[in-house]
Amino acid sequence: MNILILGSGGREHALAWKISKSPKINKLFVAPGNAGTSKIAQNISLDPNDFKSVKKIIIDNNINYLIVGAEEQLVNGIHDYLLNCKDLKNLKIIGTKKEGAKLEGSKEFSKKFMNKYNIPTAKYSAFDKENFEKGVEFLEKLKPPYVLKADGLAGGKGVLIIDNIEEAKTSLKEMLNGKFGKASEKVVIEEFLDGIEVSVFILTDGKNYKILPEAKDYKRIGEKDTGLNTGGMGAISPVDFVDENFLRKIEEKIIKRTINGLQKEKIEYQGFLFFGLINVKNEPYVIEYNVRMGDPETEVVMPRIKSDLMDLLEGVANKNLNEKFLEFEKSAVSTVILVSEGYPLSYEKGKEIKGFENVKDSIIFHSGTKIEKGKIISKGGRVLAITSFGKDKNEALKKSYKNSEIIKFENKFYRKDIGFDI
Ligand code: AMP
Numbered sequence: 001m002n003i004l005i006l007g008s009g010g011r012e013h014a015l016a017w018k019i020s021k022s023p024k025i026n027k028l029f030v031a032p033g034n035a036g037t038s039k040i041a042q043n044i045s046l047d048p049n050d051f052k053s054v055k056k057i058i059i060d061n062n063i064n065y066l067i068v069g070a071e072e073q074l075v076n077g078i079h080d081y082l083l084n085c086k087d088l089k090n091l092k093i094i095g096t097k098k099e100g101a102k103l104e105g106s107k108e109f110s111k112k113f114m115n116k117y118n119i120p121t122a123k124y125s126a127f128d129k130e131n132f133e134k135g136v137e138f139l140e141k142l143k144p145p146y147v148l149k150a151d152g153l154a155g156g157k158g159v160l161i162i163d164n165i166e167e168a169k170t171s172l173k174e175m176l177n178g179k180f181g182k183a184s185e186k187v188v189i190e191e192f193l194d195g196i197e198v199s200v201f202i203l204t205d206g207k208n209y210k211i212l213p214e215a216k217d218y219k220r221i222g223e224k225d226t227g228l229n230t231g232g233m234g235a236i237s238p239v240d241f242v243d244e245n246f247l248r249k250i251e252e253k254i255i256k257r258t259i260n261g262l263q264k265e266k267i268e269y270q271g272f273l274f275f276g277l278i279n280v281k282n283e284p285y286v287i288e289y290n291v292r293m294g295d296p297e298t299e300v301v302m303p304r305i306k307s308d309l310m311d312l313l314e315g316v317a318n319k320n321l322n323e324k325f326l327e328f329e330k331s332a333v334s335t336v337i338l339v340s341e342g343y344p345l346s347y348e349k350g351k352e353i354k355g356f357e358n359v360k361d362s363i364i365f366h367s368g369t370k371i372e373k374g375k376i377i378s379k380g381g382r383v384l385a386i387t388s389f390g391k392d393k394n395e396a397l398k399k400s401y402k403n404s405e406i407i408k409f410e411n412k413f414y415r416k417d418i419g420f421d422i
């Protein structure tokens with residue numbers, strides 16, 4: 001089979017790494033990819049939002065499977081677009097159609113869905129510009145901190161958590177007036193949930209599902225989870241507090257009800273589904289759905305999957321996932337993200353990265369890198385994910401941290417407290 005993975009981050013490198021081990025693969029392509037993916041697959045330069053070009057690449061390279069890495073293309077309907085191309089009848093697509101992508105593409109849609117199917121989540125109400133005054137009244141009824149979310153996709157920046165009521169009202173006004181463009185024409189205001197977050201993933205064919213290893217992401221730039229939100233500064237899997245009992249609650253109250261809801265709504269969903277959860281007094285609540293894998297979570301989840309991922313993806317596409325087998329590695333996996341200093345605000349790019357040959361006991365997944373004149377250079381905020389196995393998380397983290405030092409580039413920064421519960 002010929003496979004095309006769409007995207008260019010650490011998530012796509014980790015997916016490519018796992019898929020490249022499958023005996024079912026003939027050729028593997030990543031578009032546009034990065035310096036890391038170019039070592040294990042063929043990179044194809046392309047804008048993933050240019051669906052016509054994606055189609056051309058699929059035809060030119062006899063692609064059998066397209067795996068869509070990021071939410072943007074799914075929300076914009078890449079699956080529906082390609083499905084309607086008469087000359088692409090045999091293409092299988094891992095990634096939901098537009099209707100299912102609304103679970104991530106519209107916070108209001110996902111909140112309504114969760115309420116309808118009795119899936120535990122924070123209480124909420126949604127407001128547009130005409131209802132600003134009602135929004136203010138709703139805020140006044142809540143206790144601080146106040147959680148304001150742009151309804152649409154806002155590149156991970158659309159959620160504000162504010163302590164002061166007057167500031168919350170001002171922010172509501174600013175959001176409705178276009179602070180996040182079209183994405184915040186509608187704003188979801190919700191109750192603040194106090195707890196610890198965990199990321200849980202499934203692969204589903206729309207009816208059957210497999211629960212993948214869970215992971216914990218460390219989102220803030222600063223240690224002890226302080227400072228600005230980032231795409232994610234590191235991750236571990238497994239997560240200590242996700243024991244059998246807690247996992248059973250997640251499956252019964254969240255996963256099964258979500259799959260049932262999708263079926264009742266006649267939303268065909270084939271692909272990864274990511275539940276952003278929060279543990280409040282040992283009860284799981286959904287903070288958000290994502291219609292893709294997480295980054296950096298994928299960099300710890302993929303190494304923990306022992307089974308052939310391509311075999312599972314065939315099960316997704318052919319709707320017989322129940323006949324497939326998923327086995328996990330018992331070991332713990334950690335990843336530490338090396339970023340360009342200044343991220344998530346402004347930072348310098350174009351720095352040469354050295355030391356790869358001295359790293360013996362970690363897997364290095366690339367995020368923002370490219371090859372220029374034979375050298376690997378940085379081209380993004382998140383640059384590399386230093387991923388390691390261990391008999392427990394401490395052993396894994398020790399290797400990730402040792403190798404985070406060995407890799408050198410100017411203005412390298414990373415958090416030193418990944419893996420500690422916060
Ligand atoms: P989201 O984009 O919905 O995942 O929100 C981004 C981050 O804001 C989450 O990862 C949480 O850390 C935080 N957050 C969102 N909603 C809530 C909530 N209702 N209570 C507490 N924290 C929240």
Ligand code: GLY
Nearest residue numbers: 217232294295296
């Ligand atoms: N690491 C969180 C996300 O991918 O959304």
